[in-house]
Amino acid sequence: MNDAPHRSLFALPRRRFVALVAVLVAGAAVAGAVYGIGTVKRNAGDIACRPALEVARALAPLARGEVAAFVVAERTLRVPQLAFRDASGKERHLADWQGRTVLLNLWATWCVPCRKEMPALDALEQKLGGPSFAVVAVNIDTRDPEKPRAWLKEIGINRLGYYADPTARVFQDLKTVGRAPGMPTTLLLDPSGCEIGAMAGPAEWASEDAVKLISAALARQS
Numbered sequence: 756m757n758d759a760p761h762r763s764l765f766a767l768p769r770r771r772f773v774a775l776v777a778v779l780v781a782g783a784a785v786a787g788a789v790y791g792i793g794t795v796k797r798n799a800g801d802i803a804c805r806p807a808l809e810v811a812r813a814l815a816p817l818a819r820g821e822v823a824a825f826v827v828a829e830r831t832l833r834v835p836q837l838a839f840r841d842a843s844g845k846e847r848h849l850a851d852w853q854g855r856t857v858l859l860n861l862w863a864t865w866c867v868p869c870r871k872e873m874p875a876l877d878a879l880e881q882k883l884g885g886p887s888f889a890v891v892a893v894n895i896d897t898r899d900p901e902k903p904r905a906w907l908k909e910i911g912i913n914r915l916g917y918y919a920d921p922t923a924r925v926f927q928d929l930k931t932v933g934r935a936p937g938m939p940t941t942l943l944l945d946p947s948g949c950e951i952g953a954m955a956g957p958a959e960w961a962s963e964d965a966v967k968l969i970s971a972a973l974a975r976q977s
Contacts, residue, residue, distance in 0.1 A: 804831035804949035810975045811951050817971055818952070820964035825943075827952040834859070834948050835928045839893050839920040842904075847918060849948060852889055856951075856976055857944045858960070858969065860892040861926055864903050866938040868957040873912055878961035879969070880914045888973055890960075894919040895926050943969070946976055 811827035818825040837849045837859075849859070860876055862869035873892070880890040892915050894903040900921055907917065920926075929935035934942060934953055941954040951972055958965060 803947055804833055804945075807831065807945040807947070807949035807951050810945060810972055813975060814952060814968055814971055817964070817968045821959040821962035822954070822965045822968050824956060824958065825952050825954050825968065828950045832932060832950040834934075834942065834944055834950060835932060836948075837893075837920075837925045837928055839918050839925055842917040849891075849944075852891060853948060854946050855886070856888045856946055856969070856972055857948075858888075858890045858941060859944060860890065860939060860941045861895055861929070861935065862892055862939050863895050864906050865896070869939040870906070872939060872957040872960060873907070873915075874910065875958070875960040875962070875965075877912045877914045879965065882961065882966060883969060883973070884914065887976065888969070890915055891918060892916075893925055895921075895923040897921055897923055943972060945972075 808828055808831060811829075814825075815827045818827060834849060839847055841847050849857070858876075858879070860872075862873065864870065876890050876892055884890060894917075896903050896919070900919065903919065904917060907913075907915075926935050926938075926940070929940065929942075934940060934950075936955050939957055941958070941960075943951040943953070945951055
């Protein structure tokens, strides 16, 4: 058998051989660092959102009746740091509610199902809103910024805080992570901003079924 190829590496002058080995070792170290860091970051995110998955599994039997379309999370997902503005025009971020369970809702006045569920969201905020829970409803009307405010006042919505994103960027940001298939879109998030579950379409959020679902999530967070 011709074993010349096997001898060729060791036949190199010592200086070139050492240099070649150093290059190979350095390359392996760099690759390990890159992939290692990526794994650590990915695992860190997964670990931070694992409690949300545990809550989701516990809530699955409660997704019935008025909230039967509520889909509990099956994988860890930290929602992007969405940015929008409050009633005074100040920029707010989803992280402002860190430490509280949040029912995040995207709505618009041109969306008939959205308008239909707003009174229920307002009533839910009255029932459960407080230091541990908040309904954060973000309007995404892109034309007349005064129209949604006037409409909310007209129908007597006064417990929800007013939040809006006239650029509708929040909708696009949620679409990039596989959420917001249409309007309205609602996500239940744990105090770390991780998804517990989501609803595509309207729901009677002040119903007994919805209150039981969210109350169960709050009980798991205490």
